[in-house]
Amino acid sequence: MCRRVxxxxxxxxxxxATTTIAGAAALNHGSPPAGVVTELPAFADxxxxxxxxxxxxxxxxxxxxxxxxxxxxxxxxxxxxxLDRLIAAELAxxxxxxxxxxxxxxxxxxxxxxxxxxRMAEDIRAxxxxxxxxxxxxxxxxxxxxxxxxxxxxxAELRAALDGSDVVPASVLGALAAFEAGAAYVDFxxxxxxxxxxxxxxxxxxxxxxxxxxxxxxxxxxKSVLAPMFxxxxxxxxxxxGTNLLGGGDGATLADPRAAESKSISxxxxxxxxxxxxxxxxxxxxxDPMGDWKTAWDHVLxxxxxxxxxxxxxxWQGCDSALAAPLVLDLxxxxxxxxxxxxxxxxPFLGFYFKDPIxxxxxxxxxxxxxxxxxxxxx
Numbered sequence: 001m002c003r004r005v006x007x008x009x010x011x012x013x014x015x016x017a018t019t020t021i022a023g024a025a026a027l028n029h030g031s032p033p034a035g036v037v038t039e040l041p042a043f044a045d046x047x048x049x050x051x052x053x054x055x056x057x058x059x060x061x062x063x064x065x066x067x068x069x070x071x072x073x074x075x076x077x078x079x080x081x082x083l084d085r086l087i088a089a090e091l092a093x094x095x096x097x098x099x100x101x102x103x104x105x106x107x108x109x110x111x112x113x114x115x116x117x118x119r120m121a122e123d124i125r126a127x128x129x130x131x132x133x134x135x136x137x138x139x140x141x142x143x144x145x146x147x148x149x150x151x152x153x154x155x156a157e158l159r160a161a162l163d164g165s166d167v168v169p170a171s172v173l174g175a176l177a178a179f180e181a182g183a184a185y186v187d188f189x190x191x192x193x194x195x196x197x198x199x200x201x202x203x204x205x206x207x208x209x210x211x212x213x214x215x216x217x218x219x220x221x222x223k224s225v226l227a228p229m230f231x232x233x234x235x236x237x238x239x240x241x242g243t244n245l246l247g248g249g250d251g252a253t254l255a256d257p258r259a260a261e262s263k264s265i266s267x268x269x270x271x272x273x274x275x276x277x278x279x280x281x282x283x284x285x286x287x288d289p290m291g292d293w294k295t296a297w298d299h300v301l302x303x304x305x306x307x308x309x310x311x312x313x314x315x316w317q318g319c320d321s322a323l324a325a326p327l328v329l330d331l332x333x334x335x336x337x338x339x340x341x342x343x344x345x346x347x348p349f350l351g352f353y354f355k356d357p358i359x360x361x362x363x364x365x366x367x368x369x370x371x372x373x374x375x376x377x378x379x
Contacts, residue, residue, distance in 0.1 A: 003049055003053065003134040003135070004049075004053045004054075004055055004131065004132065004133050004134055005049045005053060005054055005055070005133060005134060005135050005136070005137060005332065005333075005336040006054075006055045006056075006057060006127055006128055006131060006133040006135070006136040006137070006183075007020075007054050007055065007056050007057075007058075007136075007137055007139065007328075007332045008057055008058050008059075008124050008127060008136055008137070008138040008139070008178070008183060009021075009056065009057070009058035009059075009138075009139055009141055009328075010058060010059050010060075010138065010139070010140040010141065010142045010170075010171070010174045011058070011059075011060060011140065011141045011142030011143065012056075012057065012058025012059060012060045012094075012098045013060040013062050013064055013065075013066065013069055013098065014060070014141060014142065014143070014249060015069075015073065015078070015248060015249060015292050015320070015321040016141040016188070016320070016321050016324045016325060016328065017058060017060075017141050017328075018066055018069040018070060018073060018321075019073060019078060019079065019321040019322060019324070019325040020056075020141075020324075020325040020328040020329060021056045021066060021090070021091070021094045022066075022070050022073070022079055022083060022087055022090075022091065023079075023325045023326070023329070024051060024054055024056070024090075024329060025086075025087035025090035025091070026083060026086070026087060027051050027052075028051065028052045028090070029086055029087065033051075033326070034326070035322075035323070035325075035326030035327070036051075036326040036329055036330060037326070037327075037330050037352075038329070038330045038333050038334065039051075042373050042376075043373075043376060046337065046376045046377070047337065047340075048333040048334070048336075048337055049333055049336050049337075051329065051333075054329070054332060054333075055093075055097070055131045055133060056093075056094040056097060057094065057097025057098055057099075057127045057131075058097070058098050058099070059098070059099050059100075059101050059120060059123065059174070060098060060099075060100065060101065060142075061100070061101050061102070062100075063100060065091075065095055066091045066094055066095050066098075067084060067088070067091050067092075067095075070083065070084045070087075070091060071084060073292070073321070076291045076292055077319070078292050078319055078321050078322055097127055097130075097131070099123045101120070112162065112163050113162040113163075113167075113168055113173060114159065114162035114163050116173060117162060117173050117176045117177045117180060118177075118180065120173065120174065120177035120181075121176075121177040121178075121180035121181040122181075123177075124136055124138065124177065124178065124181035124183055125181050125182075128181070135183075135184070135336050135339045135340070136178075136181065136182070136183040136184075137183060137184045137185075137186065137331070137332045137335040137336055137339070138174070138175075138177075138178035138181075138183045138184065138185045138186070139185075139186045139187075139188055139328055139331060139332065139335075140171055140174055140175070140185075140186070140187045140188055140189055140191065140193055140212075141188045141189070141324070141328065142170070142171065142174075142189065142191070143189075143249060143253040144189050144190055144191055144253050145169050145170065145171055145189075145191040145192055147192065147265070148168075148169050148172075148192040148195075150168075150172070150192070150196035150198060150199075152196070152198045153198075154198060154201065155198060155201050155202050155205055157198070158198045158199075158202070162176075169191065169192045169193075171187065171189070171191035171192055171193035172192055172193055172196070172199055174193065175187070175193045175194050175199055175202075175203075175210070176199065176202060178208075179202050179203050179206045179208050179210075180206070182206070182208065183208070184208055184209045184210065184211075184335040184336070184338060184339050185203065185208070185209075185210045185211075186210070186211045186212055186331050186332075186335055186347075186350070187210075187211075187212030187213045187214075187358075188212065188213075188214070188215045188324070188327075188328065188331070189212075189213065189214060189215075190213055190214035190265065190355070190356060191213075193212070193213070194210050194212060194213070194358060195213070200345070200346065203344075203345065204344055204345050207342075207344050208339075208344065209335060209338040209339065209343045209344060209345065209346075209347050210345070210346060210347065210358070211331070211335065211346065211347035211348075211350040211354075211358055212350075212354060212356075212357075212358050213354055213355075213356050213357070213358055214354055214355040214356045215324060215327055215353055215354055215355070216270075216353065216354060216355045217318070217320065217323035217324050217327065218294060218296055218316050218318055218320070218323060219242055219244060219282075219296035219298060219316055220270060220355045221365065222298070222314060222316055223240075223270060223271055223274075223298070224270055224274070224363050224364060224365040224368075225364075225365050225366070226300070226312070226314075227270070227271055227274040227275050227363075227364075228274060228364040228365075228366070228367075230275060230300075230302060231274060231275055235302050235303070235304060236302060236303050237275050237278050237300060237301070237302045238278060238279060238301045238302060238303065239278055239279040239280040239299075239300070239301040240271060240278050240279075240280045240298065240299075240300050240301075241279075241280035241281060241282075241298065241299050242280075242281075242282045242283065242296060242297065242298040242299075243282075243283045243285065243296070243297050243298075244282065244283065244284045244285065244294060244295070244296045245285050245287045245290060245294065245295045245296075246284070246285075246286065246287065246290060246293070246294035246295075246320065247286065247287050247288050247289060247290030247291045247292065247293065247294075248290070248291050248292040248293075248320065265356070268282060269355065269356050269363075270355055270356075270363035271363075273361055273363050274363050274364065280299075292319055292320055292321050293317070293318070293319050293320070294316075294317070294318060294319075294320050295315065295316070295317045296315070296316045296317075297313070297314075297315050297316075298312075298313065298314050298315075298316075299311065299312075299313050300312040300313070327353050330353065331350065331353060334347075334350060334372075334376070335347065335350075337376070346358050346359035346360075348360035348362075348371075349371050349372050349374075349375035350372065351363075351368045351371065351372075352365065352368035352369050352371070352372045
């Protein structure tokens with residue numbers, strides 16, 4: 001019997017999660033798998049779980065049913081008209097697997113956070129048993145959180161803090177719950193989650209893999225191709241500036257300067273490691289009427305032979321959720337393969353998908369792709 005893999009989404013009723021769930025259902029009805037890298041010939045013999053054997057569930061803090069979210073995304077042009085009728089059964093099944101959490105963003109300080117972690121872990125275990133799943137992969141697609149410094153000497157100290165009054169970010173609690181439930185964990189966002197070493201130690205203690213962070217779907221994706229070109233051609237880059245316009249829930253979240261700080265840090269890391277420090281900044285502006293769409297404009301100042309100054313400019317316009325959803329499917333399949341291979345700790349071979357790849361300094365998209373394919377073909 002072919003194995004079944006659960007995909008537990010933190011932020012399960014958000015735009016990215018809804019597009020992922022609806023998109024997977026549409027693929028099972030014959031839609032072409034555009035953007036799903038693991039459907040390319042290089043992955044054909046990898047033993048990845050079939051797309052139609054993925055089962056979806058998750059946590060969220062909103063009650064809006066997936067059918068309503070799909071209607072909203074169809075109205076915004078993110079999903080094709082009429083898709084809701086075609087995949088009604090799949091949406092209902094996923095909705096039954098989504099668990100409502102109290103509060104928004106962080107647990108209440110008065111409540112012991114360890115109890116919340118255990119409750120969330122139990123939700124994931126129940127999901128696995130109820131759906132007869134071989135593995136579960138938890139993926140954080142919730143709103144970006146502000147940077148958070150965690151100064152715990154080890155796992156024991158973090159466990160003690162969960163019983164105290166410190167408020168630990170929701171993304172950290174989600175990662176810990178996934179590890180407690182025996183699930184792999186991937187952070188699609190730049191939130192704190194697995195940034196603290198103590199959280200990664202918790203995963204290793206449980207013998208589980210983790211990966212992330214901050215998926216590259218637009219401007220940074222293009223940068224990870226263009227920056228190595230300048231380096232390979234010995235063309236000095238003097239300045240690289242970018243402006244990002246986006247709406248929707250992600251845009252609203254990033255309108256908060258503290259949340260935007262997490263995103264800016266991850267967006268700038270790759271360019272620095274590829275070509276060094278250059279002048280220029282990345283700006284993120286919230287434009288509510290844009291909805292789930294985003295536009296990025298970049299200006300690159302460089303010099304050629306004998307110092308002749310030149311420029312490159314590019315504009316990237318895309319639908320954020322439609323760019324992200326196929327990557328979530330890829331990450332679920334690849335992380336499930338890591339579980340089957342009993343991989344423990346960081347998954348740097350998933351760096352192909354991220355702006356700020358965990359425990360990896362490689363940012364060139366081509367080299368990241370080669371690394372991913374090598375890992376897939378190991379067995």
